[in-house]
Amino acid sequence: MRRDIFQAIADPTRRTILTLIAVQAMTPNALAAYFDTTRQAVSKHLKILAECELVRQEQQGREIYYQLEIGRMKEIDNWLEQFRKLWENRFGQLDELLLTLKNKQQ
Amino acid sequence: MRRDIFQAIADPTRRTILTLIAVQAMTPNALAAYFDTTRQAVSKHLKILAECELVRQEQQGREIYYQLEIGRMKEIDNWLEQFRKLWENRFGQLDELLLTLKNKQQ
DNA sequence: TATACATGCAACCAATTGGTTTCTCAAAAT
DNA sequence: ATTTTGAGAAACCAATTGGTTGCATGTATA
Numbered sequence: 001m002r003r004d005i006f007q008a009i010a011d012p013t014r015r016t017i018l019t020l021i022a023v024q025a026m027t028p029n030a031l032a033a034y035f036d037t038t039r040q041a042v043s044k045h046l047k048i049l050a051e052c053e054l055v056r057q058e059q060q061g062r063e064i065y066y067q068l069e070i071g072r073m074k075e076i077d078n079w080l081e082q083f084r085k086l087w088e089n090r091f092g093q094l095d096e097l098l099l100t101l102k103n104k105q106q
Numbered sequence: 107m108r109r110d111i112f113q114a115i116a117d118p119t120r121r122t123i124l125t126l127i128a129v130q131a132m133t134p135n136a137l138a139a140y141f142d143t144t145r146q147a148v149s150k151h152l153k154i155l156a157e158c159e160l161v162r163q164e165q166q167g168r169e170i171y172y173q174l175e176i177g178r179m180k181e182i183d184n185w186l187e188q189f190r191k192l193w194e195n196r197f198g199q200l201d202e203l204l205l206t207l208k209n210k211q212q
Numbered sequence: 213t214a215t216a217c218a219t220g221c222a223a224c225c226a227a228t229t230g231g232t233t234t235c236t237c238a239a240a241a242t
Numbered sequence: 243a244t245t246t247t248g249a250g251a252a253a254c255c256a257a258t259t260g261g262t263t264g265c266a267t268g269t270a271t272a
Binding site for chain 4: 133134135145146149150153167168169170
């Protein structure tokens, strides 16, 4: 039980769940229809996502709607931030190269 | 052996390795000094990162320098893209709320 | 009220993971 | 030429993971 957002998105099923509920809240049953596993397996994935606060539950009668908790997703974005400079730099260099080539053609 | 970039960054040691070599290329030995594990364990992490093409190796005598392959990191950014709209929206709504509160004070 | 449905939990299982120790190999250094 | 050093591969191990089946519980419906 690591309860780590990076570990949470490591599983492809969980990533798909996040994508699905990003569009609209869904019940475990409805989600399970998208996968080749049992409802209980999906339930376990949802539990992990809930522990990481990546999803929010909303009971509605006997159904539970799972909704994306978008705020947490920003943590991944924050981690990426340290690398963003590097790849912007790289693409910046590419831009420069293309510009040089263009100038030579003129 | 999943060779999946999301699975690669799931491990905290591997994330730290990526952060370290983002600054400058490093050898397995130098990296191992940062962790409470054996050099061989670090070597295994590097192998996984290499399989995902997140690092590039450069032999120099008997040492091997590992360097960050920044391009692959953009895949994570691309996956985040689908959620970015949502959280920008959310913070947009927050901005609006703050603006309303400010106006009320006046 | 009895039955069907939606969900989560517990117990179990095979595969994977992250770590270790031991070994081999190639390149420096003595 | 011999020894030391840097690195990866192999064999092994305990813990974790993702899945299953069976059960318990609460809510809707007949």
